[in-house]
Amino acid sequence: xxxxxxxxxxxxxxxxxxxxxxxxxxxxxxxxxxxxxxxxxxxxxxxxxxxxxxxxxxxxxxxxxxxxxxxxxxxxxxxxxxxxxxxxxxxxxxxxxxxxxxxxxxxxxxxxxxxxxxxxxxxxxxxxxxxxxxxxxxxxxxxxxxxxxxxxxxxxxxxxxxxxxxxxxxxxxxxxxxxxxxxxxxxxxxxxxxxxxxxxxxxxxxxxxxxxxxxxxxxxxxxx
Ligand SMILES: [Zn+2]
Ligand SMILES: [Zn+2]
Ligand SMILES: [Zn+2]
Ligand SMILES: [Zn+2]
Numbered sequence: 001x002x003x004x005x006x007x008x009x010x011x012x013x014x015x016x017x018x019x020x021x022x023x024x025x026x027x028x029x030x031x032x033x034x035x036x037x038x039x040x041x042x043x044x045x046x047x048x049x050x051x052x053x054x055x056x057x058x059x060x061x062x063x064x065x066x067x068x069x070x071x072x073x074x075x076x077x078x079x080x081x082x083x084x085x086x087x088x089x090x091x092x093x094x095x096x097x098x099x100x101x102x103x104x105x106x107x108x109x110x111x112x113x114x115x116x117x118x119x120x121x122x123x124x125x126x127x128x129x130x131x132x133x134x135x136x137x138x139x140x141x142x143x144x145x146x147x148x149x150x151x152x153x154x155x156x157x158x159x160x161x162x163x164x165x166x167x168x169x170x171x172x173x174x175x176x177x178x179x180x181x182x183x184x185x186x187x188x189x190x191x192x193x194x195x196x197x198x199x200x201x202x203x204x205x206x207x208x209x210x211x212x213x214x215x216x217x218x219x220x221x222x223x224x
Contacts, residue, residue, distance in 0.1 A: 056215030
């Protein structure tokens, strides 16, 4: 996908502030505390949650801060990543954490583990992990565990704390914002096109996918 500019601002879902990617981690520590204090009658704890930053391994302009209950499973996190960022046609996926592969359908030949393991068993603050969706046209994500704190989250639901604003990708022909991407040419700047220029693209209309806010944009049949 080469030449697009890294636009790395994002929005805090708790207060609506738009901030630089680099400033968001610090902002969230304070904003989340304030937000929790204002939530009427709900005291944090005794459950804990991980604060995790997930981003495209090769497209760090796509990122999300998540609050994930420590007792939720990797499967729940996988499901959330699929819902928001990845799912096109039910491909396999896996986490790689400290040399161990966790997948929904572990293969006997490899020493893979099941994904239905609690996060508290495999994550801790400071740890980095990887996630791969689709072993053909793979979307690679990297996660970083920022902290583990008490949470007012009930159950195993994941809370989205912040997310990048959609990066503006220029049309490879005229420089206007691209709205469509040719699945066959997504790896070249000329595959990213505005509506008008897309009509003249040689590969044809059925090759086009919408430009969406996800590290899987332009891959397989991903439409957001
Ligand atoms: Zn905020
Ligand atoms: Zn697919
Ligand atoms: Zn154009
Ligand atoms: Zn094309």
